[in-house]
Amino acid sequence: MGLNSLIFNIQMVKATNLRYCIYKYLGAHGHFHDVPDEKYLNKLCKYFYGKEMDFNDPQTFSEKLQWLKVNNHDPLLTKMVDKYEVKKYVADKIGESHVIPCIGVWDNAEDIDYDRLPDAFVLKVTHDSGGLRIIRDKKQCDVEETNAFLNSRLQRNFYYAGREWQYKNVKPRIIAEPYVDTLGKSSSVEYKITCLNGKVEFITVCKGIAHSRLDFRTNDFYDRDLNRLDMVTNYYANSKEENVMPQCIKDMINASEKLAQDFPTVRVDFYVDKDDYIFGEMTFYTWDGFFKFIPGDWDFKLGQKLILPEKR
Incomplete structure (x- = not known):
């Protein structure tokens, strides 16, 4: 484990608590x-919030997100979190020019033909969060280490850690995308729009x-x-700076609402x-x-606005 990974794990324990982190780690690793989803999530709720939730009468935003995990199994959700399949869906909704093209897709790392890839690129697994390698210079790429990392991620079912149903049946694959210079830096900015x-x-x-580390981001x-x-929130601090919004912010807002129409709630990045x-990705349960929220009344205010669908 590298230093940054160690610091991140310590930060996560401080932001949540040790029992929550241990139980979730064990859940993610076999x-x-x-254990049924509702029972597993109730245990996580007890460790994280200090109490189990009422799945019959959720009130807060965070409670309703847990309810949706158990009761909203819309097959479209699986397509939306598949990093390969989602591209065509988003392109059809908001235009191909707003979607990073896919320059390769493989079932395992050994099939990747690095010679055919550009000098800079990104490799991602299609079925989880954080399973990626940014290659800024192909000549410096450790192919053996990269392949080992990607293959290890292919063996992981992201569903089990937080019981986000939409990840359960995503086909594990690897995709390559062009490298975008504005991402992966301390100066990078993303706009995550919650609908x-x-x-x-x-x-x-x-x-x-x-x-990366929680203190590397605001x-x-x-x-x-x-x-x-x-x-x-309990994870990231505010920057305490004024942010100059890009000229296309209104277009991003409109695009988010086009993509959000079929879902009770979604975060579009x-x-x-x-x-x-x-377009970056669609996330249905931020931090599972x-x-x-700080102040805490935001959780209730947002929860009262969210209308839950029929169970499916």
Whole structure:
């Protein structure tokens, strides 16, 4: 384990608590697979929030996210979190120019023909979160290590850690995408737009390096009209800076709502490259639905706005 990974794990324990982290780690690594989703999630709720939730009468935003995991098994969700399949869906909705093209797809790492890839590229597994390698210079790429990492991720079913049903049946594959210079840096900015009932509820301006240490990233929250909100979560601090929104922010808001129409809630991620917006991913349960708003009344206010669908 590298130093940054060790620091991240320590930060996660501080942001949550040790029992929650241990139980979730064990769940992700082969334990509790026979435990029903509702029972497993209740245990996580007890460790994270200090109490089990009422699946018959969820009230807060975080409670309703747990309810949706157990009761909303729309097959379309699986397509939306498949990093290969989602591209065509998004291109059809908001235009191909806003989607990073796929320059290769493989079932295992040994099939990757590195000679045919450009000098800089990104390799991702299609079925989880954080399973990627950014290759800025192919000549410096450790192919053996990269393949070992990707193959290890292919063996992982991301569903078991937080019981996000949509990941359970995604076909594990590897895709290659062109490298985008604006991502993966301390100066990188992403715009994560959370929709409730098909409408934008709040926008998170994320600055820093994704899938890394918590102190390498900040989050600032805005409403649909770009007014700053007095909101923070237990994971990332606010930047305490004013953010200059890109000229295409309204277009990103409209694109988010086009993509959100079929779902009770979804977070649509974008970044800006060459003054235009590029689709990142669709996330249905941020942090597996386990996070705390500060002030805490945001959880209840957002929960009252979210309309739950019929069970399916």
